[in-house]
Amino acid sequence: MTTENQPANAVKTANNKKRNTVLAGITVLFIAAGAAYAVYYQAVLSKIQETDNAYVGGNLVNLSSQVTGTVTEIRADDTQMVQAGAPLVTLDAADADVALAQADAKLGAAVRRQRQRYADVGQYGATVALRQLELKSAEDDLARRLPLAADHTISSEEVAHARQAVNNARAAVAVAMKQEQAAQASVAGVDVSHHPDVLAAKADYQAAWLAARRNTIVAPVSGYIARRAVQVGARATPGTALLSIVPLDQLWVDANFKESELRNIRVGQPATVEADMYGNKVEFHGKVVGLSAGTGSAFSLLPAQNASGNWIKVVQRLPVRIALDTAELRAHPLRIGLSTTVKVDISKTDGPVLGAAMPQQPVYQTAALSQPLQQATTAADTIITRNLH
Incomplete structure (x- = not known):
């Protein structure tokens, strides 16, 4: 009987050796994969701070009348492109x-x-x-x-x-x-x-x-019409928003990083942005231009009152402003409010934490609203001369 079990034991021993070899190989493979991931994390992932809580922001220029009057003409509608200085709304000039x-x-x-x-x-x-x-x-x-x-x-x-x-x-x-x-x-x-x-x-x-000249309301900036609220026959008053203009060449991304992720973020660090609108086929390049002075909850309409008895710690998020490349924006236009994924390269942390001082030149300006006051002065001088003789 012992003689009969010897071949079986030999086969079993061979299978055990093979299994042990496979298990050892798998173990080595997992160790190698873990080591490779550790190297990749240390070399790449640890130098990138990523968040998908990021949205496109931009200037929303509200257009309002400087005088009171009844609307007689509307020359542009939502989604249409307008140039700075173009007449958009006309008021009744009788008054x-x-x-x-x-x-x-x-x-x-x-x-x-x-x-x-x-x-x-x-x-x-x-x-x-x-x-x-x-x-x-x-x-x-x-x-x-x-x-x-x-x-x-x-x-x-x-x-x-x-x-x-x-x-x-x-x-x-x-x-x-x-x-x-x-x-x-x-x-x-x-x-x-x-x-x-x-x-x-x-x-x-x-x-x-x-x-009298301000009865024609012109576009202060170039951009696309949005949120038109004015209607023909309505009474326009100073300060009441008639419509909005969005300059799509002046967009940025506000990336809301957790407070624990802000340790190594500095002004000037490069960033890449992927918009859900285009997916991973289009990658925008930008840089960090500043961090908000407060968290979103601190600036909310009803800030949290943490002095109450029932307190639960909630991880706060701080908006980080990412400036985008204007050439890439022209090639692939974005819209205000679109969702994005932001990756900031934090390999260099020698930049400032706080934003730079305000520039000497205006950040935004327009000449479309300027009026030829000299013409009014000339007309008034003509009236004075006429009544002097």
Whole structure:
């Protein structure tokens, strides 16, 4: 029986050796894979900070009217591209035209009033000269009567009347001189066209002129129309949003990293962004430009009150701003609010933690809303000249 079991034992021994060899190989393979992953993690993954809690952000420029008026025209709608300075909404110009005509008339009336005041100065001067002649005549008359009164040729009552006439003439001269000084005080040092009253009326005319031009509401920036709320016939008032314009060349990504992931994130570190809209076929390149000054919960409408009795620690997230390459944005446009996955290369940590100081030049600006004020000034000067003659 022992002889019969020897071949079976030999086979079993051979199988055990084979199994042990396979298990050893698998063990070595797992160890090698673990070592390779450890090397890969240390060399690559540990240098990358990744989050999929990231969304595209951008400027949402709200367009509103600077004057009150009724909407008569809307020249652009949602999803349409507009250029800076393009007219988008037109208001009824009747009220503005009437206000401009009133300002025209008031400016002309102000000039004519000042012309009259300047003329009154000369009239008061002539009145002073007349009152001085009357005083001289009264003094001469009193001088003639005094010797006669001494000889009792005339009565003392006549002398008293002559004295009273001199006093009245002196008072009249004083009143006339005060009136002349008051008239001169209102016009001294300036001509009619530069008198404060005329300049105030001129400013009112310029304001009315600008209001008339602002009945046409233009796009302050180039971009795409979004959230149009204005309707034809609606009453537009200053400050009420009519529509929004999104400049798709001024987009960024706000990546919300956990507070435990921010240790090695620095300003200036390169980052790659994958948008769910394009998948892994398109990769955007950018860099970290700053970290928010507070977490999302701290800036929420109702911040958490952690001083309550029932407290549960929640991992906070801090928005990290990623600037995107404008050329890549032109090739593959994004939209505000799209989901993305952000990977930040944290291999170099020599950059600053806080953002840079504000630049000397404006970050954003527009010349589309500027008005040719010189034209209004020229029109007002024409009105002044017309009423001076």
